[in-house]
Amino acid sequence: VKSRGRNSYEFFDPTMEAKTLERILMENELRKAINQGHFDIYYQPKTDLATGKLTGMEALVRWIHPELGVIPPNRFIPIAEETGMIIELGEWILRQACRQNKEWQNEGFPPLKVSVNLSARQLHQKNLTEVIETILKETGLEPKWLELEITESILVKLDEAIDTLQAVRQSGVQISIDDFGTGYNSFSYIKHLPIDTIKIDSSFIQDIHQNQESQAIVKAIVTIAESLNLNVIAEGVELLDQVAALSENGCDQGQGYLFSKPLPTKDFKQYLQTVHHY
Ligand code: C2E
Ligand code: CA
Numbered sequence: 001v002k003s004r005g006r007n008s009y010e011f012f013d014p015t016m017e018a019k020t021l022e023r024i025l026m027e028n029e030l031r032k033a034i035n036q037g038h039f040d041i042y043y044q045p046k047t048d049l050a051t052g053k054l055t056g057m058e059a060l061v062r063w064i065h066p067e068l069g070v071i072p073p074n075r076f077i078p079i080a081e082e083t084g085m086i087i088e089l090g091e092w093i094l095r096q097a098c099r100q101n102k103e104w105q106n107e108g109f110p111p112l113k114v115s116v117n118l119s120a121r122q123l124h125q126k127n128l129t130e131v132i133e134t135i136l137k138e139t140g141l142e143p144k145w146l147e148l149e150i151t152e153s154i155l156v157k158l159d160e161a162i163d164t165l166q167a168v169r170q171s172g173v174q175i176s177i178d179d180f181g182t183g184y185n186s187f188s189y190i191k192h193l194p195i196d197t198i199k200i201d202s203s204f205i206q207d208i209h210q211n212q213e214s215q216a217i218v219k220a221i222v223t224i225a226e227s228l229n230l231n232v233i234a235e236g237v238e239l240l241d242q243v244a245a246l247s248e249n250g251c252d253q254g255q256g257y258l259f260s261k262p263l264p265t266k267d268f269k270q271y272l273q274t275v276h277h278y
């Protein structure tokens with residue numbers, strides 16, 4: 001089928017070409033979506049496990065494709081990362097989350113922290129500190145109502161960017177280490193990181209109500225968090241049995257489908273009106 005004019009065609013692999021084509025189409029679509037603003041932010045509550053009160057919310061981006069509908073972040077964030085488009089998209093997400101949070105405060109809801117996920121590429125951006133400063137000034141949101149969630153896998157490889165993070169934290173913005181416990185040596189470096197909160201990875205929550213090892217790990221994470229004066233939160237909480245096991249092991253905050261799925265802005269506002277605030 002393919003010409004032998006070029007060597008590479010001799011080893012033609014149809015699945016590989018299909019993937020490449022799909023990838024190229026995806027990149028073009030993503031570029032268009034960024035230019036045309038086809039994204040939305042969903043919000044998922046964070047809850048105090050003892051009282052059921054709302055303590056904050058995580059901003060989670062969605063691509064709203066005109067024909068395909070809602071595309072989840074796992075499908076496009078990695079591509080946005082690799083192509084560098086995440087810089088522009090990430091800035092939009094940050095601004096949008098800060099603006100929305102300030103708007104809810106202006107509407108009279110008790111102030112809450114909004115958590116925004118930050119990718120590796122964004123952390124290595126030279127002017128990240130200025131970008132965040134500008135967004136906070138522009139939206140009028142106080143730094144203490146913004147938290148950045150950074151995955152453990154990114155944080156351990158950070159090296160030079162650690163100074164950037166330190167500077168951001170110095171300005172009053174909070175830092176949370178996401179997916180904690182999945183790393184190779186989670187406990188050894190944690191004390192060196194400029195962070196405020198540990199978010200325990202959902203893999204330990206999934207079976208915590210029926211697995212001694214997961215309980216032991218959560219207990220160890222809580223102990224280390226207490227000794228370092230850090231907050232802890234569990235992600236992926238789906239069952240009341242998990243809440244009980246978390247409470248027993250000293251984890252007092254949770255996030256997950258048990259409380260609510262991530263909600264579009266107007267649905268989250270409704271949630272704000274019905275739930276008790278911290
Ligand atoms: P993540 O930061 O670990 O976010 C948690 C993911 O778990 C979210 O998926 C959320 O919808 C889902 N989740 C929440 N509660 C439950 C539960 O009880 N059970 C289960 N099975 N899942 C639950 P989502 O929104 O699809 O996001 C996936 C990932 O994409 C995020 O993982 C994060 O790494 C990335 N992401 C999402 N939004 C952004 C963003 O604005 N910027 C960047 N850089 N990454 C983002
Ligand atoms: Ca997160």
Ligand code: CA
Binds near residue numbers: 178
């Ligand atoms: Ca996570």
Ligand code: CA
Binds near residue numbers: 203
């Ligand atoms: Ca996780």
